[in-house]
Amino acid sequence: MSELFASASWAVRFPRAKQRFPYLQRRLAPCPVRDKDGFIAYLAQSHHLTLTEAREEADDFLFWESLHEELELELDNI
Numbered sequence: 001m002s003e004l005f006a007s008a009s010w011a012v013r014f015p016r017a018k019q020r021f022p023y024l025q026r027r028l029a030p031c032p033v034r035d036k037d038g039f040i041a042y043l044a045q046s047h048h049l050t051l052t053e054a055r056e057e058a059d060d061f062l063f064w065e066s067l068h069e070e071l072e073l074e075l076d077n078i
Contacts, residue, residue, distance in 0.1 A: 009033055013065055020061055023047050032058055 010031040017032075018024050023046045030038035036058065044054035 016065070016068075017061060021047060021057070032062060036062075 010033060013032075014024075014026060014029075017029075018026075021043060024043075025046075028046075029042055032039035040051060040054045040058050043049060043058060044051050047054070047057075049057065
């Protein structure tokens, strides 16, 4: 995935991430696509989670985001 696509993707995903993770701060949260480990560490620290819990939450969020992206692509092709 290109750096530009990852940045644009995070800009689109951030509002949904903020809804799910209310303590995210845009200027501090790493992009989960470009820096998943950094995002997990930030999520654990900011939301008082263990690294395992944060990884599970990040994986779940990214899974749902991938489904959302697939749906958008399908709707664009209709």
